[in-house]
Amino acid sequence: MAGTGKAHLRDSGSAVLRVEDLVIEFSLSGGVKVKAVSGISLDICEGETVAVVGESGCGKSTLAKGIMRLIDTKSGSVNLLDTDLAQLKGEDLRKIRPSMQMIFQDSISSLDPHMKVNELVEQPLKVWRRGDEFARRDKVKELLNSVGLDPDVVGERTPTEFSGGQCQRISIARALALEPKLLICDEPVSSLDVSIQAQILNILQDMKDRYGLSLLFISHDLSVVRSISDRIVVMYSGKICEVSTANALTEHPRHHYTHALISSVPIPDPTRKVVGALLQGEPPSPVNPPSGCRFRTRCPAATDLCAAEEPQLREITPGQFVACHHPRS
Amino acid sequence: MERKRTIGFYLATTWLALCAFMTVFGNMLPFRAYDDYDFDAIGVGLFSPHHILGTDFDGADMLAAIIHGTRMSMIISIVSVIGASLIGGALGILAAYRRGWVDAAISMYFNITLSIPTLILVLAMVAVFASPDPFDPSAGLPRSQVLVLSLTFVLIPVLGRLARSSALSWTGREFILVAQAMGLKRRQIMWTHLVPNVIPAMMSIGFLAAGIVIVVEGGLAILGVGTDPGQSWGSILAKNRGDLSIVPHTTLIPAACIALTVMSLNFFGDFFRSKIDGRESRI
Amino acid sequence: MSALFEISDLRISFETKRGQLHAVRGVSLDVGKGESVGIVGESGSGKTVMSRASMGLLRGKRVIRSGSVKLEGVELLTMADNEIREYWGTRIAMVFQDPMTALNPVRRIGAQMNESLIKRLGMSKSEATKRSLELLELVKLAEPASQIKKYPHQLSGGMRQRVMIAMAIACGPEILFADEPTTALDVTVQAQVLDLLEDLRKELDMAMVIVTHDLGVVAGHTDKIAVMYAGEVVEFAPTRELFANTKMPYTEALMKSIPRLDRQKEKRIPVIPGRPPDPTEHNPGCSFAPRCQYAQQKCRDEHPTLEDAGGGHMYRCFFPIGGR
Numbered sequence: 001m002a003g004t005g006k007a008h009l010r011d012s013g014s015a016v017l018r019v020e021d022l023v024i025e026f027s028l029s030g031g032v033k034v035k036a037v038s039g040i041s042l043d044i045c046e047g048e049t050v051a052v053v054g055e056s057g058c059g060k061s062t063l064a065k066g067i068m069r070l071i072d073t074k075s076g077s078v079n080l081l082d083t084d085l086a087q088l089k090g091e092d093l094r095k096i097r098p099s100m101q102m103i104f105q106d107s108i109s110s111l112d113p114h115m116k117v118n119e120l121v122e123q124p125l126k127v128w129r130r131g132d133e134f135a136r137r138d139k140v141k142e143l144l145n146s147v148g149l150d151p152d153v154v155g156e157r158t159p160t161e162f163s164g165g166q167c168q169r170i171s172i173a174r175a176l177a178l179e180p181k182l183l184i185c186d187e188p189v190s191s192l193d194v195s196i197q198a199q200i201l202n203i204l205q206d207m208k209d210r211y212g213l214s215l216l217f218i219s220h221d222l223s224v225v226r227s228i229s230d231r232i233v234v235m236y237s238g239k240i241c242e243v244s245t246a247n248a249l250t251e252h253p254r255h256h257y258t259h260a261l262i263s264s265v266p267i268p269d270p271t272r273k274v275v276g277a278l279l280q281g282e283p284p285s286p287v288n289p290p291s292g293c294r295f296r297t298r299c300p301a302a303t304d305l306c307a308a309e310e311p312q313l314r315e316i317t318p319g320q321f322v323a324c325h326h327p328r329s
Numbered sequence: 330m331e332r333k334r335t336i337g338f339y340l341a342t343t344w345l346a347l348c349a350f351m352t353v354f355g356n357m358l359p360f361r362a363y364d365d366y367d368f369d370a371i372g373v374g375l376f377s378p379h380h381i382l383g384t385d386f387d388g389a390d391m392l393a394a395i396i397h398g399t400r401m402s403m404i405i406s407i408v409s410v411i412g413a414s415l416i417g418g419a420l421g422i423l424a425a426y427r428r429g430w431v432d433a434a435i436s437m438y439f440n441i442t443l444s445i446p447t448l449i450l451v452l453a454m455v456a457v458f459a460s461p462d463p464f465d466p467s468a469g470l471p472r473s474q475v476l477v478l479s480l481t482f483v484l485i486p487v488l489g490r491l492a493r494s495s496a497l498s499w500t501g502r503e504f505i506l507v508a509q510a511m512g513l514k515r516r517q518i519m520w521t522h523l524v525p526n527v528i529p530a531m532m533s534i535g536f537l538a539a540g541i542v543i544v545v546e547g548g549l550a551i552l553g554v555g556t557d558p559g560q561s562w563g564s565i566l567a568k569n570r571g572d573l574s575i576v577p578h579t580t581l582i583p584a585a586c587i588a589l590t591v592m593s594l595n596f597f598g599d600f601f602r603s604k605i606d607g608r609e610s611r612i
Numbered sequence: 613m614s615a616l617f618e619i620s621d622l623r624i625s626f627e628t629k630r631g632q633l634h635a636v637r638g639v640s641l642d643v644g645k646g647e648s649v650g651i652v653g654e655s656g657s658g659k660t661v662m663s664r665a666s667m668g669l670l671r672g673k674r675v676i677r678s679g680s681v682k683l684e685g686v687e688l689l690t691m692a693d694n695e696i697r698e699y700w701g702t703r704i705a706m707v708f709q710d711p712m713t714a715l716n717p718v719r720r721i722g723a724q725m726n727e728s729l730i731k732r733l734g735m736s737k738s739e740a741t742k743r744s745l746e747l748l749e750l751v752k753l754a755e756p757a758s759q760i761k762k763y764p765h766q767l768s769g770g771m772r773q774r775v776m777i778a779m780a781i782a783c784g785p786e787i788l789f790a791d792e793p794t795t796a797l798d799v800t801v802q803a804q805v806l807d808l809l810e811d812l813r814k815e816l817d818m819a820m821v822i823v824t825h826d827l828g829v830v831a832g833h834t835d836k837i838a839v840m841y842a843g844e845v846v847e848f849a850p851t852r853e854l855f856a857n858t859k860m861p862y863t864e865a866l867m868k869s870i871p872r873l874d875r876q877k878e879k880r881i882p883v884i885p886g887r888p889p890d891p892t893e894h895n896p897g898c899s900f901a902p903r904c905q906y907a908q909q910k911c912r913d914e915h916p917t918l919e920d921a922g923g924g925h926m927y928r929c930f931f932p933i934g935g936r
Contacts, residue, residue, distance in 0.1 A: 193825065195866060220798065226877060227877060250873055265828065266832055268831045
């Protein structure tokens with residue numbers, strides 16, 4: 001089944017990451033196959049932050065793991081700086097790993113509890129033999145400082161002594177040890193306290209500026225995503241509904257799902273009238289999705305066309321792409 | 330988060346340290362030799378002159394016998410547990426990390442071995458591999474060696490399954506994904522990340538297993554397939570079993586040693602268990 | 613007019629290996645009949661401990677409790693275990709964050725719902741089943757007749773939360789405690805559940821206490837808000853007043869550090885530096901002073917008490933924003 005198209009991809013010259021028609025499938029018990037990601041395409045330019053937003057079950061985490069080749073992909077290409085990762089295997093794949101790194105939602109679980117912080121951050125340098133023992137140690141100190149941790153205080157401790165926010169900082173320091181071109185963040189702040197979230201987001205921003213990183217930011221929280229990203233991709237049930245710049249998306253959402261998503265976010269302002277839930281029901285089961293547009297079962301503007309034909313992404317205003325037969329104006 | 334070191338802990342440590350000392354230095358102690366039979370004092374009870382723990386019906390001094398027996402009992406249990414931990418642990422971790430057909434094959438091996446009754450297996454191995462005559466090496470391996478091998482073989486699936494389930498609980502954690510994303514090779518991931526985290530769980534069970542092996546060895550001795558009479562606590566017990574009604578101390582003393590050792594090992598195992606639980610509950 | 617539910621100077625400490633952990637250090641607030649009060653705080657603020665204790669939970673040996681919690685004038689804190697159990701489910705209801713752990717995974721939904729109706733209200737099985745279906749319709753669960761035969765893991769998070777709410781309101785409680793009721797849910801489902809709670813509250817004239825870290829949730833769904841920090845209430849005001857006229861610097865800093873959809877995108881989000889204080893430590897001054905941008909010497913030496921700014925607005929600060 002085709003995805004929602006590639007109209008939103010920009011010319012491949014300056015792209016750090018370019019994903020085309022990626023399909024990721026799982027086999028459930030009973031031989032049933034489920035497409036978690038159905039033909040997704042996206043690209044990230046150098047120094048850009050692209051966010052993928054969606055609710056649980058939309059496939060965004062699976063997409064991230066597929067891009068990182070931590071799970072197998074069924075078809076499609078994943079081009080990291082002109083190398084198609086989807087075609088690489090074994091040792092070739094291993095060699096490309098330093099160019100892209102990932103941080104996860106559960107920051108405490110991301111750190112091996114029996115290793116010390118210094119060892120954890122040094123590990124990638126050791127594995128890839130970057131510098132001698134002294135150079136590595138200096139780099140570790142530099143990295144810990146850049147994420148706001150004092151190496152003398154934290155260095156010899158184990159992760160179990162730290163909070164979620166501090167563990168996330170350690171994870172970021174470690175991820176950046178090899179100076180990757182792409183950093184994928186899978187819900188990095190969702191488990192953290194509100195005031196800590198802001199700290200981590202600022203650190204990511206700083207790291208981006210300092211190391212010239214490109215960021216792929218996966219989240220379900222639109223407020224967080226808007227504050228940190230340049231471009232937002234909205235996913236629903238394994239497909240892309242809308243791609244746009246961060247401001248345009250939040251101010252003028254064109255897809256009905258995006259609009260519902262934005263309206264559902266509770267705003268900390270009691271003078272605003274509470275819009276209430278625009279969407280009823282649940283997201284469709286990935287085993288048997290609706291024909292045509294997958295969102296049509298919950299969409300206020302659905303017509304017969306929506307059931308018959310799957311909408312493709314098209315540019316509705318400059319820089320704003322939507323996959324809908326009857327987009328909002 | 331250390332568990333308070335109770336009096337039990339100190340007693341257990343003392344006893345095990347004593348056993349360790351006897352294992353290494355037992356032969357050099359200035360006691361009469363275990364096979365120096367004192368025909369003037371046959372079957373005397375506790376606190377007899379020259380024989381503080383009495384003698385058995387052959388005239389062998391019980392204290393000397395126990396000290397001599399410590400070595401074999403300890404060696405059999407330690408070697409078999411360590412051997413089984415190494416082999417079982419490696420297989421278990423491999424199965425947990427690789428999954429797929431590797432896991433299926435290893436798990437099948439574990440399950441098959443576990444389904445064979447322990448004693449039957451050991452009896453069979455002794456019958457096949459051991460030399461019936463302790464002084465004729467060409468007829469087979471010495472009985473004690475075969476015992477160690479067969480006990481190791483039996484323990485492998487026990488410790489292996491433990492290692493596998495412990496490793497499985499770790500493979501789901503993000504830091505394994507991170508290691509893959511970092512570009513570590515499979516072997517590096519297993520060695521650097523899984524082994525150190527699985528070892529504490531194995532250690533706590535390992536202590537319990539060591540205790541069980543000592544008891545099993547005693548049972549085998551009673552069946553007649555233990556080490557040669559008098560070489561280990563179990564075989565001392567077996568040798569003197571028949572005289573239980575007349576000179577009970579000759580049976581009860583080795584039994585007490587076995588019991589004390591098993592209890593001490595259990596204490597140690599518990600101690601380790603509480604140490605790990607404390608760590609894992611914080612994660 | 614005495615409130616339906618009153619908490620006065622509630623103090624909760626735990627005996628731990630590291631010493632006494634002062635989770636709640638003197639909290640006072642009240643909830644009127646049919647009113648909705650939000651309790652906002654981050655982890656370590658003591659909000660969960662406070663809400664659990666005021667429901668009457670936390671009765672273990674290592675819990676040191678003092679103060680008073682009254683439902684319609686009846687003291688709950690010193691009540692015997694068997695007495696307070698009568699209140700749970702009938703007059704005081706609770707909804708927790710993770711419905712998966714609150715529901716019994718090996719029993720069908722219908723059976724679990726019937727159980728409390730049969731035990732509490734003495735209904736027969738057929739009466740209870742009928743009532744359960746009614747309740748599930750009330751919480752807008754789709755196809756209730758087929759859902760009652762299912763097990764909890766067969767339902768989605770949002771559906772499970774609705775079942776929890778149905779079970780909670782089954783006996784028509786006077787007050788409902790919702791501890792992070794929507795944190796584990798998707799945002800669109802969260803909106804549905806919050807709407808539902810609001811409707812139910814109005815229909816059943818039920819008071820509600822929502823404990824959350826999300827300022828957005830409380831902004832739209834509460835009459836009053838209490839902000840907690842380091843075991844104390846640092847600001848307590850009617851909702852609009854709290855946002856329009858924030859007095860406590862922590863509340864202000866918290867509002868500023870949240871990324872918001874309705875504001876212009878900022879390059880750097882203003883953060884609150886540092887971390888919340890360790891609950892085993894006892895600070896002579898204001899607990900927020902080390903992180904407060906307005907802190908002065910007095911803040912570090914003396915502990916501020918709750919002041920009244922009028923109109924039901926209480927705050928705990930020597931130098932509030934906008935003056936006294």
